[in-house]
Amino acid sequence: MKRSIIRILLGGLALFALVLGVFYIIHQCKRVPPRSGSAVYASAKGKAHALKAYAVRNGYDTCHCFLVDYSLPSGTPRFFIWNFATDEIDFADFCMHGAGKGNTESTPIFSNDLGSNCSSLGRFAVRKNQYGKVLGEKRSRAIVGLDPSNSNALRRGLLIHDSYFLDGQSLIPRKHLPLNGASCSGCVTITSKGFRKAKALIDGSPKGILMWNYCCGR
Numbered sequence: 418m419k420r421s422i423i424r425i426l427l428g429g430l431a432l433f434a435l436v437l438g439v440f441y442i443i444h445q446c447k448r449v450p451p452r453s454g455s456a457v458y459a460s461a462k463g464k465a466h467a468l469k470a471y472a473v474r475n476g477y478d479t480c481h482c483f484l485v486d487y488s489l490p491s492g493t494p495r496f497f498i499w500n501f502a503t504d505e506i507d508f509a510d511f512c513m514h515g516a517g518k519g520n521t522e523s524t525p526i527f528s529n530d531l532g533s534n535c536s537s538l539g540r541f542a543v544r545k546n547q548y549g550k551v552l553g554e555k556r557s558r559a560i561v562g563l564d565p566s567n568s569n570a571l572r573r574g575l576l577i578h579d580s581y582f583l584d585g586q587s588l589i590p591r592k593h594l595p596l597n598g599a600s601c602s603g604c605v606t607i608t609s610k611g612f613r614k615a616k617a618l619i620d621g622s623p624k625g626i627l628m629w630n631y632c633c634g635r
Contacts, residue, residue, distance in 0.1 A: 450497065450509040456633075457486060461506065464629045465499040468540065472627055477542065481618050483577070483628035485512055485605060487525050487536065491594040492587075496607050498614060510611030511587045513580065513594060515603035522593035527632070529562070529569050534602040537575070539564030541628045543619055549576045556612065558619055560605065560628065567630070577605040577628070579612035605630065 451457035461484050468482045482499050489495040494509035514525035517534030528535035540563040547559035557578035562570035580600040587594065587608055600606055605628070607615070619626055 450494065450506040453505070457489065458506070460631070460633055461486065461497055461499065462504075464631060465501070465504075468499075468627045468629055469501055471540065472624075476624060478622045478624040478626045480622065481507070481626060483543070483605075483615060483626065485628070485630040486633065487512075487514055487527075487538070487630060488633040490592045491522070492590075492592045496605070496611060498618070508611070508614050510607045510614075511583060511594065512611075513583055513597070513601040513606040515601055516596040516598035517603065520596060522596055525632070527566075528603075529566055531569055531573055533573075534598060536601075536603050536605075536630065537562065537567035537570060537573075538630050538632060539567040541567060541570060541630065542625045543577060543628055545619055545622070545625060549574070549578060552576070552578050555616075558616070563627075573603060575604050577607070577612070577615060579609040580606045581609070584608050584610075 451461070464484055465482055469479060471477070472479045472482070480501055482501070484497040484499055486495045491511065491513060494511055496510040496512035497506045498508040500507040514520065515535040517526065517528065519526040520535060526535050527538050529537050541560040542563060544559040544561060548554045549557040557576040560570055560575050560577055562568045582597050582600040583594070583606060
């Protein structure tokens with residue numbers, strides 16, 4: 418009797434491990450960047466080249482930049498790390514949009530207003546030595562708006578940061594991730610893995626790294 422119970426328990430654990438493994442594989446496959454030659458890739462490349470020119474003129478990092486394409490569904494990778502040396506996307510990750518008034522899972526609303534809890538479009542500079550009080554140095558970095566569309570970013574306390582909520586939600590195959598105001602009130606909210614990669618570049622660069630949040634057609 419005891420042996421039968423043990424076999425059942427071991428079988429259940431093996432099945433559970435298999436399911437987790439399948440979800441992990443799906444999770445990794447979903448991080449595939451857009452294909453070179455696609456419209457999404459072309460938009461990213463255009464923004465990256467424009468940021469490179471801005472970086473050269475204004476003394477920012479010319480090795481990498483971050484891009485967020487909010488016109489893509491949140492259930493697909495839309496945060497990109499662009500490598501200027503290879504002129505391509507090094508890494509793609511999931512990214513939430515703000516849960517402010519008017520936002521839905523499928524349609525983000527953008528705002529620069531204080532208290533809007535919405536994402537903002539435009540160019541940002543990532544602050545290397547400034548981070549959120551709650552999330553701290555290991556999980557966040559402050560972002561400063563460089564355009565009229567995001568000029569209040571620092572006053573709003575916007576960050577690029579990770580989210581354990583997003584880590585769990587991105588394991589589930591879906592077109593749109595659920596909104597979560599606790600995880601994203603307008604910040605650039607990515608997975609823990611994505612932030613570790615971004616943080617390594619931010620901390621390793623002697624100059625500030627630029628980021629562009631955009632939505633094609635706007």
